[in-house]
Amino acid sequence: MRQSSRAAVAALAAATANAASLSDVCTVANVQSALPANGTILGIDLIPSAVTASTATSSPGGGFGGMMMRSDSDTYEYCNVTIAYTHTGKNDQVIVKYAFPSPSEFENRYYVAGGGGFSLSSDATGGLEYGAVGAATDAGYDAFSNSYDEVVLYGNGTINWDATYMFAYQALGEMTTIAKPLTRGFYGLGDDTKLYTYYEGCSDGGREGWSQVQRYGAEYDGVIVGAPAFRYAQQQVNHIFSATVEHTLDYYPPPCELAKIVNATIEACDPLDGRTDGVVSRTDLCQLHFDLKSIIGEPYYCASENFTSQGFGFSKRAEGSSTTYQPAQNGTVSAEAVAVAQGIYDGLHDSTGKRAYLSWQIAAELADAETQYDSTTDSWVLDITSIGGEYIARFVQLLDLDNLSDLDGVTYDTVVGWMDTAMFRYMDSLQTTLPDITDFHQAGGKIIHYHGESDNSVPTASSIKYWQSVREAMYADASYSDSVTEMADWYQLYLIPGAAHCGTNTLQPGPYPEDNMQTMINWVENGVKPSHLNATVSSGPYDGETQMLCQWPTRPLWSSNTTFDCVHDQKSLDTWNYTFDAFNITVY
Numbered sequence: 001m002r003q004s005s006r007a008a009v010a011a012l013a014a015a016t017a018n019a020a021s022l023s024d025v026c027t028v029a030n031v032q033s034a035l036p037a038n039g040t041i042l043g044i045d046l047i048p049s050a051v052t053a054s055t056a057t058s059s060p061g062g063g064f065g066g067m068m069m070r071s072d073s074d075t076y077e078y079c080n081v082t083i084a085y086t087h088t089g090k091n092d093q094v095i096v097k098y099a100f101p102s103p104s105e106f107e108n109r110y111y112v113a114g115g116g117g118f119s120l121s122s123d124a125t126g127g128l129e130y131g132a133v134g135a136a137t138d139a140g141y142d143a144f145s146n147s148y149d150e151v152v153l154y155g156n157g158t159i160n161w162d163a164t165y166m167f168a169y170q171a172l173g174e175m176t177t178i179a180k181p182l183t184r185g186f187y188g189l190g191d192d193t194k195l196y197t198y199y200e201g202c203s204d205g206g207r208e209g210w211s212q213v214q215r216y217g218a219e220y221d222g223v224i225v226g227a228p229a230f231r232y233a234q235q236q237v238n239h240i241f242s243a244t245v246e247h248t249l250d251y252y253p254p255p256c257e258l259a260k261i262v263n264a265t266i267e268a269c270d271p272l273d274g275r276t277d278g279v280v281s282r283t284d285l286c287q288l289h290f291d292l293k294s295i296i297g298e299p300y301y302c303a304s305e306n307f308t309s310q311g312f313g314f315s316k317r318a319e320g321s322s323t324t325y326q327p328a329q330n331g332t333v334s335a336e337a338v339a340v341a342q343g344i345y346d347g348l349h350d351s352t353g354k355r356a357y358l359s360w361q362i363a364a365e366l367a368d369a370e371t372q373y374d375s376t377t378d379s380w381v382l383d384i385t386s387i388g389g390e391y392i393a394r395f396v397q398l399l400d401l402d403n404l405s406d407l408d409g410v411t412y413d414t415v416v417g418w419m420d421t422a423m424f425r426y427m428d429s430l431q432t433t434l435p436d437i438t439d440f441h442q443a444g445g446k447i448i449h450y451h452g453e454s455d456n457s458v459p460t461a462s463s464i465k466y467w468q469s470v471r472e473a474m475y476a477d478a479s480y481s482d483s484v485t486e487m488a489d490w491y492q493l494y495l496i497p498g499a500a501h502c503g504t505n506t507l508q509p510g511p512y513p514e515d516n517m518q519t520m521i522n523w524v525e526n527g528v529k530p531s532h533l534n535a536t537v538s539s540g541p542y543d544g545e546t547q548m549l550c551q552w553p554t555r556p557l558w559s560s561n562t563t564f565d566c567v568h569d570q571k572s573l574d575t576w577n578y579t580f581d582a583f584n585i586t587v588y
């Protein structure tokens, strides 16, 4: 029965060149017959009786919290399939949804979209616009309705390791491992037909993408990762760093004062890249040549407002915007505020001066440093971001709390210690910085890695650091320039001038890439290796301009208002090179 159904579909597809209709293939029986048999995927037992299949229509555009790159406005008919599996001998259950395009639209592709914050993507339809099967997994902890931070603890002190490994890398890897034979069987693909496998995501979706490259490398052909929230222990604890600087220096700047510092920095550093366009395309030159102290004494003013904070939509727990009142702020930039800004941009060091982590690039917004207004004392006070506070409470202190109540007694050494604890504890799950990705490379995989140069959440330099770690791990015997050239054959890194976290920046009207999947498909399927990344300016004086972005480690330098070159500038590159010697082990 199963054999004949699968064979029938295969025969149909082969004989009539994709003439099968969606309703022909979108049946429970066809999906059941395509499920990989127990014993064929180690550790995974599929449950045929749980299969559902029905036709559905996708809704246009959307995506998860701006982390997905999907922007099309088309709708697609597809086969909405759910399957369930259990881990051999475990009696658990994982549900996966797949969206199969109509046979006439299927282009032998499979596509995984990343999530963001503490969520995996719950939308399986992201691949339809590329003629690709898409998928989403509930990861065994009902990830369609729970975000991972809600389930990481069973209670105070008890970590849910199953959920942790599933969120960290396993759920997506299993989803893809099952998807490949399932897709082949569903459409009756012959053994000689390649099924191209893609991944695309930003922020935690970027981390998730790297988790796949590192752990399931041979499964993927093309991976697009933006602003990855990897080096997870350092990345998440770092969200408490800005507040710690304020607490340590005992100065809580009004938000307007910090905003003025950022604006003045942008204005001063904008021309250093050769063009005055409101964009700091070279934060390295800004770091080398601009002194924040020159802003001291400049006036700032912000009208009173009822401010609606969206946060980063990072945690479901902290979701839902909150409205706070900010009084008018009128003053001049103080030395104290500049010291706070400088301390933040310098990055975390321990009390002996050893570096623990890197920071946001100068000219990036100081988002985590925002203070809150206390109307009872008419003053600005500490505001611990819930991103950092919750991570430290739950993942480091293992307490079922959403935030830290204060920073009493917290020093820079305390923060280093939190990073150290989390790095050790989650080294083989969430840390996601294994630098040897030979399996992926040897299987022919390609990576486009991008990062906004003014990202205010995941520091831009954290991507550079990982690129360096991969280069050093995999090309230890090659010269610097040979290793750079060879790595660019399969792993390319691009910084996006002025861009914020996984999107454009309201303070800098710079370019942003919109067609990364086209570029990747062309690279994977047609062998067209990119040399630049296509990005378009969508606001400001150069609205509509296309900029073919420079590939790291070259840097942009405008020679006129219309032309830039991608130059090699060692002094600038050196500003991106960090060693985290506050830790006693290598941090990749």
Ligand SMILES: *[C@@H]1O[C@H](CO)[C@@H](O)[C@H](O)[C@H]1NC(C)=O
Binding pocket: 037, 038, 045, 046, 047, 048, 086
């Ligand atoms: C595979 O194993 C699962 C779990 O034991 C079971 O529910 C399922 O029926 C098995 N599949 C087949 C085709 O026997």
Ligand SMILES: *[C@@H]1O[C@H](CO)[C@@H](O)[C@H](O)[C@H]1NC(C)=O
Binding pocket: 052, 054, 055, 056, 057, 080, 081, 082
């Ligand atoms: C897909 O199928 C599942 C299982 O029947 C159902 O719960 C879900 O609502 C369907 N989704 C869409 C978009 O039709």
Ligand SMILES: *[C@@H]1O[C@H](CO)[C@@H](O)[C@H](O)[C@H]1NC(C)=O
Binding pocket: 155, 156, 399, 400, 401
């Ligand atoms: C967990 O620990 C926190 C902090 O000590 C405490 O406030 C809370 O009551 C504890 N929860 C339970 C269920 O004991």
Ligand SMILES: *[C@@H]1O[C@H](CO)[C@@H](O)[C@H](O)[C@H]1NC(C)=O
Binding pocket: 256, 257, 259, 260, 263, 300, 301, 302, 506, 507
């Ligand atoms: C900073 O610049 C933005 C626009 O670029 C403006 O909306 C904002 O009011 C400025 N803030 C301050 C404090 O100057």
Ligand SMILES: *[C@@H]1O[C@H](CO)[C@@H](O)[C@H](O)[C@H]1NC(C)=O
Binding pocket: 304, 305, 306, 325
């Ligand atoms: C803020 O909201 C309060 C209460 O709703 C209102 O009285 C006040 O006028 C608002 N202020 C501004 C600047 O919008």
Ligand SMILES: *[C@@H]1O[C@H](CO)[C@@H](O)[C@H](O)[C@H]1NC(C)=O
Binding pocket: 301, 330, 331
């Ligand atoms: C800000 O304060 C200065 C000095 O006190 C004053 O001259 C100026 O009018 C104030 N600006 C606004 C917009 O209130």
Ligand SMILES: *[C@@H]1O[C@H](CO)[C@@H](O)[C@H](O)[C@H]1NC(C)=O
Binding pocket: 318, 372, 382, 383, 384, 385, 386, 389, 403, 404, 405, 406
């Ligand atoms: C986290 O806790 C701090 C200190 O109690 C508080 O100021 C802040 O508003 C809290 N943040 C959130 C998002 O709950």
Ligand SMILES: *[C@@H]1O[C@H](CO)[C@@H](O)[C@H](O)[C@H]1NC(C)=O
Binding pocket: 514, 515, 534, 535, 536, 546
């Ligand atoms: C760059 O991307 C835009 C937006 O997707 C597209 O319209 C344009 O054709 C692309 N240009 C190049 C040179 O690839």
Ligand SMILES: *[C@@H]1O[C@H](CO)[C@@H](O)[C@H](O)[C@H]1NC(C)=O
Binding pocket: 276, 541, 561
């Ligand atoms: C380049 O742009 C700047 C700022 O918009 C303008 O002042 C300058 O005249 C332009 N240069 C040329 C050569 O057009």
Ligand SMILES: *[C@@H]1O[C@H](CO)[C@@H](O)[C@H](O)[C@H]1NC(C)=O
Binding pocket: 468, 574, 577, 578, 579
């Ligand atoms: C980065 O700095 C370290 C230590 O100063 C040095 O050994 C290394 O060669 C530098 N790496 C690059 C790529 O410049």
Ligand SMILES: *[C@@H]1O[C@H](CO)[C@@H](O)[C@H](O)[C@H]1NC(C)=O
Binding pocket: 416, 417, 420, 582, 583, 584
């Ligand atoms: C590294 O080792 C030194 C010397 O034993 C110690 O003082 C320091 O606390 C260690 N650092 C961390 C992050 O554990």
